[in-house]
Amino acid sequence: MNKSIVIAIDGPSASGKSTNAKLVAKALEFVYVDTGAMYRTLAWYCRQKAVDIQDPKAVATACKRWKTTLQCIDGQARLTVDGYYPEKEIRTKETSADVAHVAAVPKVRDWMKHKQRECLAFGSLVMEGRDIGSNVFPETEFKFYIDASLDERSKRRAAEGVHENLAERDQRDSQRAAAPLMIPLGAFFVNTSGQTPAQSSGLIIEEMRRRLPQNRSAPPACTT
Ligand code: DC
Secondary structure: OOOOOEEEEEOOOOOOHHHHHHHHHHHHOOEEEEHHHHHHHHHHHHHHOOOOOOOHHHHHHHHHHOOEEEEEEOOEEEEEEOOEOOOOHHHOHHHHHHHHHHHOOHHHHHHHHHHHHHHHHHOOEEEEEOOHHHHHOOOOOEEEEEEOOHHHHHHHHHHOOOOOOHHHHHHHHHHOOOOOOOOOOOOEEEEOOOOOHHHHHHHHHHHHHHHOOOOOOOOOOOOO
16 A cells, blocks of 8 residues: 655645645545635634634633534535534634634644645545645645735635735735744745646646656545
8 A cells, every 4th residue: 555645735825725725636536635624713712702813712622622623525525513514604804814824823823734734545646735744744845835925815715705815915924923824845836926826736637647656546535
């Protein structure tokens, strides 16, 4: 049996990480892991339980106590809380506003790192986030950093109906004390400005096919 492989994809908001990571996972038949969704799930849970997200101790306690299960459904990892998967709720404006506070709590980041590493039980992974190559799987050889110009990223967000100050968000993500966004050492840089998802994901897929040992097939990704 082949050893599982982790492709770490990091980058700022609206850089095209999710779109590219999903396409790469599909092409290589790896399991896709959206780590932002895991932080969003905790932010949603805190609001449900009226936990003060400005209070790092209260957030850390909630994270220690919540009852979660990690599953792999149709080639994607998901975190359920008390058996529920809050797929839509984690994308609301409220959750988006709360999540940065939750993601800045060091004990939360330790918990998430542990859970994210547990995903290896599902097989080879394409994991996207802000600290995957630098902190969660620093040992992986397959690190990618995706970016696009601030102007293009702002336009993408606006096209989704979200008007957000991305320069401010970039600054928050890169300057927080715990596992800040950074370009991991040795990462393959992909600039998605002016590129279609097929073009940019194609660069990553091509690079991976070049680097993966010949005849290597991924362990089967989960189907249920
Ligand atoms: O990618 P996203 O917008 O869904 O991420 C939600 C938040 O979680 C965002 O504030 C950055 C943070 N995050 C993080 O700190 N580390 C990760 N590995 C993934 C997301």
